[in-house]
Amino acid sequence: MLIGRSTRLRALERADLVNVVGWFNDPDVRALIARSSPLSLAEEERWFEAQLKSTTEAVFLIETLPTPRAPARALGVCGLNRIDWKNRSGVVGIVIGAAADRGRGHGTDAMGCLVDHAVFDLGLHRVELEVYADNAPARRSYARLGFVEEGVRRQATFKGGVFKDNVVMSVLAPEWRARSPRSAPSSSSSSSSSSSSSPSPPPAVAARARSRRPRR
Numbered sequence: 190m191l192i193g194r195s196t197r198l199r200a201l202e203r204a205d206l207v208n209v210v211g212w213f214n215d216p217d218v219r220a221l222i223a224r225s226s227p228l229s230l231a232e233e234e235r236w237f238e239a240q241l242k243s244t245t246e247a248v249f250l251i252e253t254l255p256t257p258r259a260p261a262r263a264l265g266v267c268g269l270n271r272i273d274w275k276n277r278s279g280v281v282g283i284v285i286g287a288a289a290d291r292g293r294g295h296g297t298d299a300m301g302c303l304v305d306h307a308v309f310d311l312g313l314h315r316v317e318l319e320v321y322a323d324n325a326p327a328r329r330s331y332a333r334l335g336f337v338e339e340g341v342r343r344q345a346t347f348k349g350g351v352f353k354d355n356v357v358m359s360v361l362a363p364e365w366r367a368r369s370p371r372s373a374p375s376s377s378s379s380s381s382s383s384s385s386s387s388p389s390p391p392p393a394v395a396a397r398a399r400s401r402r403p404r405r
């Protein structure tokens with residue numbers, strides 16, 4: 190389990206696939222992700238079986254953190270794909286399934302957990318993603334976490350009858366370590382680390398980092 194401030198990530202189970210298919214079949218979600226065709230449960234189950242054997246993918250269910258009054262609730266999925274163990278890089282993706290759960294900080298929190306896992310547990314050096322240029326909330330969320338826009342793959346995606354630009358973003362391990370509370374020498378101290386010349390995180394990210402629970 191990877192624990193964040195408002196979310197936690199756990200391994201995706203077969204029983205979660207019905208939820209995932211529902212989220213991916215929402216036209217509003219499909220407009221923002223690489224998948225363009227409706228997804229069947231059978232196809233998702235086939236992908237799931239292959240993923241279980243894969244050494245280059247790690248997929249997680251995003252849940253709310255449980256409280257005494259409310260059990261954990263499924264929010265979405267995220268994962269690391271195309272892990273390149275030689276060059277120590279991976280490609281991340283994320284979906285918060287229900288519109289009502291977006292814009293509440295859960296996506297940013299979950300992606301922070303995922304990058305923590307990539308950098309601190311798997312030893313990746315470069316975490317990258319592609320996002321459609323017109324997906325403003327996603328770009329904002331990634332930028333808040335420290336992802337840097339590297340360039341644009343012009344008109345790389347044909348979607349909804351138009352060609353869209355794909356923005357390439359990445360964060361490198363030293364940049365991430367300079368921001369993450371997991372880099373702090375003591376888990377109880379806040380993150381005024383002197384580990385690099387990277388800029389300080391924006392105040393909101395720093396506040397989130399300070400209040401994040403220790404991770405395993």
Ligand SMILES: CC(C)(COP(=O)(O)OP(=O)(O)OC[C@H]1O[C@@H](n2cnc3c(N)ncnc32)[C@H](O)[C@@H]1OP(=O)(O)O)[C@@H](O)C(=O)NCCC(=O)NCCS
Nearest residue numbers: 221284285291292293294295296297320325326327329330
């Ligand atoms: C992208 C996604 C994971 C982000 O998760 P989220 O929980 O909705 O995002 P957060 O609430 O953590 O952060 C969103 C940020 O975008 C901002 N935002 C929202 N709408 C915006 C808009 N139209 N323009 C600019 N910024 C916007 C929010 O204010 C917030 O920034 P802030 O924290 O500085 O205020 C989620 O929206 C999602 O799953 N979308 C559908 C699928 C998708 O786009 N996946 C990513 C494909 S690359």
